[in-house]
Amino acid sequence: MQIISTSSAALAALFFSTLVLGQTAPETGKPEDTTGARGDAKTFDNPAGAVYWADFSKTAVSGSIKFMSSSDKDGVRVEVDLSKFPGGGVGPFGYHVHDAPVPTDGNCTGTLAHLDPFVRGQKVVCDPKRPQSCEVGDLAGKYGKIPDSSYVKSYVDPYITLTQGVGSFIGNRSIVIHTLDTKRYACANITMYSGNVTVPKNETTNGPIKFEGSDGNRLASTLWGCGVGVAVGLRMLMV
Ligand SMILES: *[C@@H]1O[C@H](CO)[C@@H](O)[C@H](O)[C@H]1NC(C)=O
Ligand SMILES: *[C@@H]1O[C@H](CO)[C@@H](O)[C@H](O)[C@H]1NC(C)=O
Ligand SMILES: *[C@@H]1O[C@H](CO)[C@@H](O)[C@H](O)[C@H]1NC(C)=O
Ligand SMILES: *[C@@H]1O[C@H](CO)[C@@H](O)[C@H](O)[C@H]1NC(C)=O
Ligand SMILES: [Cu+2]
Numbered sequence: 001m002q003i004i005s006t007s008s009a010a011l012a013a014l015f016f017s018t019l020v021l022g023q024t025a026p027e028t029g030k031p032e033d034t035t036g037a038r039g040d041a042k043t044f045d046n047p048a049g050a051v052y053w054a055d056f057s058k059t060a061v062s063g064s065i066k067f068m069s070s071s072d073k074d075g076v077r078v079e080v081d082l083s084k085f086p087g088g089g090v091g092p093f094g095y096h097v098h099d100a101p102v103p104t105d106g107n108c109t110g111t112l113a114h115l116d117p118f119v120r121g122q123k124v125v126c127d128p129k130r131p132q133s134c135e136v137g138d139l140a141g142k143y144g145k146i147p148d149s150s151y152v153k154s155y156v157d158p159y160i161t162l163t164q165g166v167g168s169f170i171g172n173r174s175i176v177i178h179t180l181d182t183k184r185y186a187c188a189n190i191t192m193y194s195g196n197v198t199v200p201k202n203e204t205t206n207g208p209i210k211f212e213g214s215d216g217n218r219l220a221s222t223l224w225g226c227g228v229g230v231a232v233g234l235r236m237l238m239v
């Protein structure tokens with residue numbers, strides 16, 4: 001299914017040609033199984049047993065979303081347990097990982113945009129049948145919006161990561177919940193979870209999750225890490 005070869009040489013060549021020839025890769029939503037201009041977002045090597053959470057108890061809604069990496073290190077288990085959503089057609093509610101944490105005053109605007117380190121963009125709506133082609137942070141797009149006043153759901157997402165230093169790292173960011181009209185209804189920081197929790201093994205609720213060959217995430221994080229100019233430049237070309 002992968003159009004972009006999984007060898008790092010080919011991926012590197014793609015980046016090289018993109019950068020050197022100044023081509024701007026188009027936004028996806030195309031048949032290719034890539035996430036965006038930077039390739040496939042799949043992550044691996046999550047720190048075993050790491051647990052983060054977004055605590056919504058001090059917001060307009062109640063509950064939390066926990067993010068756990070299991071002993072197999074592939075993908076992050078997401079456990080959504082939220083309640084107190086208003087009825088009356090205000091929902092269903094989308095929710096996403098946003099780039100920045102919530103400002104101390106709680107203003108959700110300060111969380112900036114969706115986490116999209118692979119520069120996928122939003123022109124094409126996320127197709128839940130092809131989660132690999134969605135923005136990394138678009139959890140509702142990939143796994144469904146919150147339909148009712150209470151919502152309990154768990155799944156394994158192979159694209160977000162709990163590995164610090166990688167572009168898809170979520171532990172220093174936030175979750176924003178949106179009303180149907182896309183307004184920001186509630187938001188909470190993602191922080192390390194300090195309670196005791198048993199991290200279940202990731203029985204693959206979302207199909208097999210495997211590390212396949214080279215990894216755009218590692219390459220992307222390298223770009224982020226050392227090439228602020230290059231990476232930001234590339235990103236600006238995309239906008
Ligand atoms: C979210 O985290 C940031 C960074 O740690 C912090 O400055 C901010 O106060 C936190 N926001 C809330 C609402 O607690
Ligand atoms: C939230 O932040 C945005 C952008 O910084 C600002 O325009 C808006 O007025 C703020 N809202 C509140 C309620 O402070
Ligand atoms: C979060 O961490 C990632 C990976 O280390 C980093 O690239 C990003 O700049 C950080 N974001 C914030 C808002 O601290
Ligand atoms: C968490 O587990 C540790 C080690 O098993 C135990 O000492 C501690 O009391 C537990 N904390 C809570 C809040 O249950
Ligand atoms: Cu959002």
